[in-house]
Amino acid sequence: MNTKELLLSVLMSGPATGYDIKKTMENEVSTLLDVSLSNLYPALNELASEGLVTYRKVEQDNRPNKKIYELTEAGRGACLNALMSGNARHRLRSEFIFILAYAPFLPRWRVKELLDQRLAGTNETLKDLDRREAEEALQEGQKFCIGFGRAMMEAQRDYILNHGASLLKSCPEDVAVLTHA
Template structure:
């Protein structure tokens, strides 16, 4: 539709890549979509869904899930640190990085402050559940 162009770029010691760029018409279409699109924020998380059933899971499994989420969150925070050091960030990009950081820090802090209480609600093993 003439909204995007791309160029194949050959690289040494790396796979070739395609670089996409919006055309003038593409920038206009993108701006129109940004002006008319809804800005809802949705949270759909398998992590949260599974933890809703934590009292039915063995404690080791819930701890495993919490530990993995903390590790993932810390990796995301490191990535945000890296992105913040990039030059020529626009104010919108800086805002989004800061917003993401606030969400990740809140997630990390919540798990650290409330994870032990959740773990206490979990049985030691599944056998207890099967017998109940």
């Protein structure tokens, strides 16, 4: 999905300020997709000029005015069309996995460090999923996604715990690293 389609999908949940949209993109969407936030406001302006969103300005005391964006019926239709026609690819792209493919060439301490970092990150993600799951009024789609994410994270954690030791055994105790000046 492109940036404009992602913005429309965020607004499916209801009206939001640009700041709220940006936070949702950073905290939720970016955990699932590569997103570029550099053109967020220009993209919102394009969506408004295309009639896919509307906005109203809200004056604030001692702060800049804010805009609250909302989907139009045309915007809702464009969003649903994008969701219906998307490929729904599921890709695994991971520097962690790439580096560990070379574990037999790396010193054991480095591989252990990578495994420990990944476990810590996985546990943090599981805590975040717990927090999200405890939120009230989750839609069925959100519940499914949280459960799917939990299953992937638990499988990742369990795999590292069950197979990490054999990977570490394949690593040399230490490796002489050559540097080029």
